[in-house]
Amino acid sequence: MLLQLSSWQEAEAFLERSRTIVIPIGSNEQHGPTGLLGTDWLCPEIIAHEAQKTGDMLVGPTFNVGMAQHHLGFPGTISLRPSTFIAAIGDWVRSLSLHGFEKIYFLNGHGGNVSSIEAAFSELYAEASFAHRPAGFALKLRNWWDLSGVVKLAYRQFPSGHGSHATPSEIAVTQWAYPDAIKSANYAPQIASSGPIREALDFRARHPDGRMGSDPGLATPEKGGELVALAVQGLIAEVAAFGAEAPPA
Numbered sequence: 001m002l003l004q005l006s007s008w009q010e011a012e013a014f015l016e017r018s019r020t021i022v023i024p025i026g027s028n029e030q031h032g033p034t035g036l037l038g039t040d041w042l043c044p045e046i047i048a049h050e051a052q053k054t055g056d057m058l059v060g061p062t063f064n065v066g067m068a069q070h071h072l073g074f075p076g077t078i079s080l081r082p083s084t085f086i087a088a089i090g091d092w093v094r095s096l097s098l099h100g101f102e103k104i105y106f107l108n109g110h111g112g113n114v115s116s117i118e119a120a121f122s123e124l125y126a127e128a129s130f131a132h133r134p135a136g137f138a139l140k141l142r143n144w145w146d147l148s149g150v151v152k153l154a155y156r157q158f159p160s161g162h163g164s165h166a167t168p169s170e171i172a173v174t175q176w177a178y179p180d181a182i183k184s185a186n187y188a189p190q191i192a193s194s195g196p197i198r199e200a201l202d203f204r205a206r207h208p209d210g211r212m213g214s215d216p217g218l219a220t221p222e223k224g225g226e227l228v229a230l231a232v233q234g235l236i237a238e239v240a241a242f243g244a245e246a247p248p249a
Contacts, residue, residue, distance in 0.1 A: 001052055003060045011099070014058050019102040020243035022059045022235075023092065024048045025117070026109035027066035030074035032166030032192075032211040033185035036174050037076045038064065040110035043170050044144050046177045047231045048107055055236035063092065063106075066113040070197050073204030082116050089120035093139065103243050105140045107235065109170075112197075117141050135247035145169065147234030150227060157223045161191045163214025165207075169227055171216045176224030184217075191215045 001014060003021070026041030036042060041064035048059045068079040080088070093104055106117060121139045128137050145151050154169040155162060162168060175182050192211035197203060 001058045002049070003058055011058075015100045018056070018058065018243060019100060020057070020105065020239060021096060021101050021103070022048050022052075022057055022105045022107055022239055023061075023063060024059065024109070025063040025066065025089075025106050025113060027068045027079075027113060028064055029068035029071040029077040029079070029110075030166075030210045031171070032214070032216055033187070033209050034183040034216050035166045035171050035210075036178070036181060039166075039170050039174055040066070042109070042177065043173045044107040044109040046173060047144050047147075047228055047235060050228055051232045051235045051239075054232075055239065057236070057239050060092075060096070063089070066110050067116055068110070068112065070112070070200055070203040071210070072200040074210055082119075085113070085116045086120040086123065089117060090123055093120075093124055097137065102136050103138050103140070103245070105142070105239055105242055108141060108143045111143065111164075114141070114143070138242070138245065140242055142235075142238065144231055144235075147231045147238065150231050150234065153227060153230055157226070158215075158218050161213075161215030161218055163192060163212050164194065165212035165214065166192075166210055166216050167214045168216050168218040168223075172219035172221065172224030173227055174224070175219055175221040176228055179221055182221070187211075187215060187217055190217070 003011060024044035026044055028037055031039045041062050045062045052059045065078050065080055067085055068077050071077040072079055096104055158168045192214055194213035195206045
């Protein structure tokens with residue numbers, strides 16, 4: 001069930017059987033010569049939307065702009081300040097919590113979001129503590145590639161040239177979902193160099209085509225489909241377990 005395609009009555013009815021919701025979250029940033037700018041929010045959205053087709057879960061609208069300051073040297077990247085990002089996550093959670101959602105699961109697609117999402121969680125838990133909120137309110141963060149077995153599959157599919165940004169695994173997921181948007185390029189070098197992540201001008205100088213240690217040319221829609229199928233299994237199981245967690249006695 002997708003929240004944005006539901007009426008308020010349907011959302012209210014869902015709350016009668018479950019207090020859990022999944023929020024895909026990512027970033028809109030460059031992903032090398034052939035990666036889609038939306039890759040980091042598309043991947044968790046693709047997986048969550050597939051999962052809700054067979055799993056009894058509610059998926060909210062995708063939080064599609066995140067922490068991408070170091071990619072601002074590339075046109076099309078959109079980034080939030082850490083304080084803005086943390087504040088926005090807080091208001092999403094407060095809104096959902098007001099209606100009765102107690103378990104809010106963020107499926108993330110961008111490593112650069114992690115520290116700020118965790119900071120937002122800390123703020124929200126502090127609020128709950130100061131307000132003496134009853135036990136049961138819980139937030140969970142999971143990167144899609146950390147779902148059961150997914151990273152192992154990715155490294156079996158791409159034993160070399162996987163890298164850490166504009167990876168063939170994430171490119172493959174978007175190729176599977178959006179075959180009409182597949183792009184090609186001649187990579188030089190075939191496997192990009194790696195290096196530190198700092199500010200935007202430094203990043204562009206170190207990684208002129210946007211890749212980090214990766215060869216996205218290895219991606220195929222078929223491999224993307226395998227990754228999505230495995231991630232969907234992991235997400236359904238993990239969300240069900242999260243929703244079933246009981247507060248301590």
